[in-house]
Amino acid sequence: MNDPFELSDEPEEATPSAPPPTVYLDSLNNDQRQAVEAIEGPVLVLAGAGTGKTRVLTTRLSHILIQGHAYPGEILAVTFTNKAAKEMQERVAQMVDRNVDGWWLGTFHALCVRILRSHGNAIGIDTRFTILDTDDQIRLLKQILRERDIDTKAWPPRALLNIIQRWKDRGLVPDKVVGQDGEDFADGLAIKLYKEYQTRMASQNTLDFGDLILHCLTLFTGHPEILKVYQERFRYILVDEYQDTNVAQYLWLRLLAQKHRNICCVGDDDQSIYSWRGAEVGNILRFEEDFPGATVIRLERNYRSTGHILGAASGLIAHNEGRLGKTLWTKDPGGDKVVVQAAWDGQEEARLVGEEIEVLQTKEYSLGEVAILVRTGFQTREFEERLMTLGVPYRIIGGLRFYERKEIRDAVAYLRVIFQPGDSLAFERIVNLPKRGIGQATMQIIHQFARSADKPLIEAIEVLLETDELKPRAKKPLGALLEDFTRWRAMAEVENHADVLETVLDESGYLEMWRMDRTPEAPGKIENLKELITALTEFDSLEDFLEHVSLVMENERASEGEKVTMMTLHGAKGLEFDVVFLPGWEEKLFPHQLSLDEKGRDGLEEERRLAYVGITRARKKSYILHAANRRVYNEWRSNLPSRFVDELSEEHVLKRNKPGLYGNNQGGGQSASLRETGPSFSYGSYGRKEKTVTVNAEPSFSTSDEKYSAGQRVFHQKFGYGRVLNSDGGKLQIAFEKAGVKKVMENFVEEA
DNA sequence: CCGGTTACATTTTTT
DNA sequence: ATGTAACCGG
Numbered sequence: 001m002n003d004p005f006e007l008s009d010e011p012e013e014a015t016p017s018a019p020p021p022t023v024y025l026d027s028l029n030n031d032q033r034q035a036v037e038a039i040e041g042p043v044l045v046l047a048g049a050g051t052g053k054t055r056v057l058t059t060r061l062s063h064i065l066i067q068g069h070a071y072p073g074e075i076l077a078v079t080f081t082n083k084a085a086k087e088m089q090e091r092v093a094q095m096v097d098r099n100v101d102g103w104w105l106g107t108f109h110a111l112c113v114r115i116l117r118s119h120g121n122a123i124g125i126d127t128r129f130t131i132l133d134t135d136d137q138i139r140l141l142k143q144i145l146r147e148r149d150i151d152t153k154a155w156p157p158r159a160l161l162n163i164i165q166r167w168k169d170r171g172l173v174p175d176k177v178v179g180q181d182g183e184d185f186a187d188g189l190a191i192k193l194y195k196e197y198q199t200r201m202a203s204q205n206t207l208d209f210g211d212l213i214l215h216c217l218t219l220f221t222g223h224p225e226i227l228k229v230y231q232e233r234f235r236y237i238l239v240d241e242y243q244d245t246n247v248a249q250y251l252w253l254r255l256l257a258q259k260h261r262n263i264c265c266v267g268d269d270d271q272s273i274y275s276w277r278g279a280e281v282g283n284i285l286r287f288e289e290d291f292p293g294a295t296v297i298r299l300e301r302n303y304r305s306t307g308h309i310l311g312a313a314s315g316l317i318a319h320n321e322g323r324l325g326k327t328l329w330t331k332d333p334g335g336d337k338v339v340v341q342a343a344w345d346g347q348e349e350a351r352l353v354g355e356e357i358e359v360l361q362t363k364e365y366s367l368g369e370v371a372i373l374v375r376t377g378f379q380t381r382e383f384e385e386r387l388m389t390l391g392v393p394y395r396i397i398g399g400l401r402f403y404e405r406k407e408i409r410d411a412v413a414y415l416r417v418i419f420q421p422g423d424s425l426a427f428e429r430i431v432n433l434p435k436r437g438i439g440q441a442t443m444q445i446i447h448q449f450a451r452s453a454d455k456p457l458i459e460a461i462e463v464l465l466e467t468d469e470l471k472p473r474a475k476k477p478l479g480a481l482l483e484d485f486t487r488w489r490a491m492a493e494v495e496n497h498a499d500v501l502e503t504v505l506d507e508s509g510y511l512e513m514w515r516m517d518r519t520p521e522a523p524g525k526i527e528n529l530k531e532l533i534t535a536l537t538e539f540d541s542l543e544d545f546l547e548h549v550s551l552v553m554e555n556e557r558a559s560e561g562e563k564v565t566m567m568t569l570h571g572a573k574g575l576e577f578d579v580v581f582l583p584g585w586e587e588k589l590f591p592h593q594l595s596l597d598e599k600g601r602d603g604l605e606e607e608r609r610l611a612y613v614g615i616t617r618a619r620k621k622s623y624i625l626h627a628a629n630r631r632v633y634n635e636w637r638s639n640l641p642s643r644f645v646d647e648l649s650e651e652h653v654l655k656r657n658k659p660g661l662y663g664n665n666q667g668g669g670q671s672a673s674l675r676e677t678g679p680s681f682s683y684g685s686y687g688r689k690e691k692t693v694t695v696n697a698e699p700s701f702s703t704s705d706e707k708y709s710a711g712q713r714v715f716h717q718k719f720g721y722g723r724v725l726n727s728d729g730g731k732l733q734i735a736f737e738k739a740g741v742k743k744v745m746e747n748f749v750e751e752a
Numbered sequence: 753c754c755g756g757t758t759a760c761a762t763t764t765t766t767t
Numbered sequence: 768a769t770g771t772a773a774c775c776g777g
Contacts, residue, residue: 081766109767131767153773209767244766276764376763381768398765432753439753473753570764592763610764633762633768758774 020066035297036060042291043264048328049616050304062095076234077105112212123219132208136425168210169278171248213248220255231259242267246278273610302328306335308652313615315649320605337654338622345629350386353581368562369578373569375590380566394564398571407525422456434513436477498536569614580618583625586639611644
């Protein structure tokens with residue numbers, strides 16, 4: 001096993017008399033430089049959006065090395081994503097001109113894997129463990145629920161998984177859980193189920209992602225001598241995106257930092273947007289209490305956006321109470337104001353964005369620098385349609401990643417069974433893929449036996465094949481499958497793994513299954529499988545590859561050509577574009593209703609941070625849009641503009657609304673501006689060609705000698721053109737020319 | 753057991 | 768609209 005203490009940390013060549021150069025500091029501003037040079041004691045670097053955070057991190061790490069404060073093996077640098085880890089590795093490697101292989105530079109999870117692979121046996125973990133993905137976790141929980149005759153409809157395994165994950169995020173092993181959180185799940189059984197889940201995983205020699213950190217904590221707290229080794233080793237600790245750490249990760253860091261106390265956390269409380277997966281903003285807010293004597297350094301000079309963009313964003317985020325507070329500034333004061341535009345519905349919104357993109361295209365902007373950032377995934381659809389008709393190339397980021405695709409997981413499941421015969425979850429996944437005539441009934445018998453005999457499925461089958469428990473119809477294919485696996489396993493001993501996979505996919509009939517498939521997706525799946533085989537050649541061992549597969553995400557495949565990028569706001573964190581479109585700024589969508597329901601004020605603040613993240617992605621232009629009506633799946637919703645729109649500092653915003661329903665009416669002309677209010681809004685004569693609608697009418701301009709009189713032609717954004725039938729006391733009766741409005745706008749109350 | 757049909761849900765997502 | 772999971776009849 002790769003012992004972490006045998007790693008390349010030989011000293012730098014003895015430094016001659018001359019002190020090491022510090023040219024790398026010259027290009028930094030004062031704050032950045034301070035953040036790089038303050039290497040003793042706890043340091044919190046509050047790095048606002050676009051303030052050069054990554055640069056500070058990498059320079060700091062390099063600085064410690066170059067100045068000879070520590071050897072590479074004595075620095076721990078932690079990130080959240082593999083992408084961030086990779087970027088840091090590359091940049092540091094370049095700065096110090098060395099190979100960084102074997103350095104302690106990676107994600108929380110990857111580093112924990114490394115620790116557990118070395119010392120896991122101290123707490124009874126077989127160090128050849130494999131890591132479960134979400135699919136497996138759900139499948140396992142479902143089994144557990146079924147066995148206890150718990151209705152998986154009333155108590156979805158997914159919900160249980162969430163509860164368990166939150167516990168793990170907080171560093172709680174089953175015995176430590178005392179909370180009320182899961183109490184309502186299956187009549188308070190959640191804790192027992194959690195225990196059962198852990199037992200099952202242990203018996204299969206698998207861990208889930210949460211376990212990686214959790215077990216590390218158990219290891220450290222239960223074995224001070226091991227902890228001590230790591231504590232002494234890591235003279236300097238660097239943490240990226242500290243605002244995203246959960247409690248378990250915080251505890252992990254605190255334990256490791258105890259000896260040398262040189263821990264530097266970089267983060268931005270205003271960009272904490274992952275509380276729903278366990279991140280605790282509190283960690284960063286409490287830093288000075290947690291690490292007494294801490295130095296706090298603020299990076300507030302923004303190198304990314306124009307003054308107006310920053311100004312609007314600052315106005316917005318200032319509405320949050322739970323923040324440490326910082327004010328971004330820039331030397332690039334002017335620029336374009338943030339455009340706020342109202343649209344009638346999602347389609348119009350998409351149309352407006354499309355038009356704007358075409359305009360931008362004629363200017364110096366390239367499509368690769370344009371992004372559409374949405375709150376929820378479904379919002380991309382209308383934009384897709386629009387851009388497609390316009391012939392504007394686009395790509396959608398997010399969705400399924402390579403290794404999450406069904407065919408890849410299936411193939412990997414085959415490999416897992418070869419590699420770890422005890423991996424029952426993987427076996428179950430592929431036992432009837434392709435169809436082998438092994439169905440529910442058969443699996444039921446096998447499961448039952450396996451459980452009672454406390455054996456993995458495969459072993460259970462081996463036994464059962466000798467008996468008459470199983471029908472011959474099931475016995476035959478099962479026997480054949482086991483033989484196949486024995487053969488493939490033998491092959492894996494000698495052949496290289498890419499060849500093994502190729503053979504497996506071929507002989508199992510899995511590939512053939514897709515070849516026969518006439519659905520349009522099938523060819524793509526075959527392509528993906530081929531790609532997988534190619535990828536496999538690049539790994540030394542199946543083991544390495546399996547780890548890679550469960551740990552590493554396939555990053556956005558090389559983006560051929562200039563394309564408009566579409567993704568969720570969450571996906572956009574850390575990225576930047578010249579132009580950013582932010583559609584769907586409507587109450588209940590953004591801020592999302594569920595977020596408010598679940599977390600109340602905190603939820604609102606997190607949504608606001610999300611809005612802040614969105615605006616600050618833009619270098620030059622930000623557009624915010626909101627639609628009065630939106631189709632959400634099958635339903636129409638009528639919407640008020642998001643409160644966030646009003647929270648942007650006004651002097652940095654340009655409202656470009658058409659005269660009409662919403663916001664400030666600029667321009668105007670002949671058409672009347674109508675404002676609906678809930679209670680007084682009603683339909684008449686339904687289903688006829690003409691609709692009569694009563695609405696509250698207000699003049700567009702407050703100089704209100706403007707009046708509507710009978711017979712006047714008016715325009716209403718929802719119902720189109722109509723003629724005033726009579727007007728009295730601000731209420732208009734209008735006959736609209738077109739029929740076909742689908743839904744009454746209830747709950748539509750404008751604030752005074 | 754299989755394949756077709758219906759019912760159902762649908763914020764955000766990394767490791 | 769869309770995908771998945773449960774369901775049912777052959």
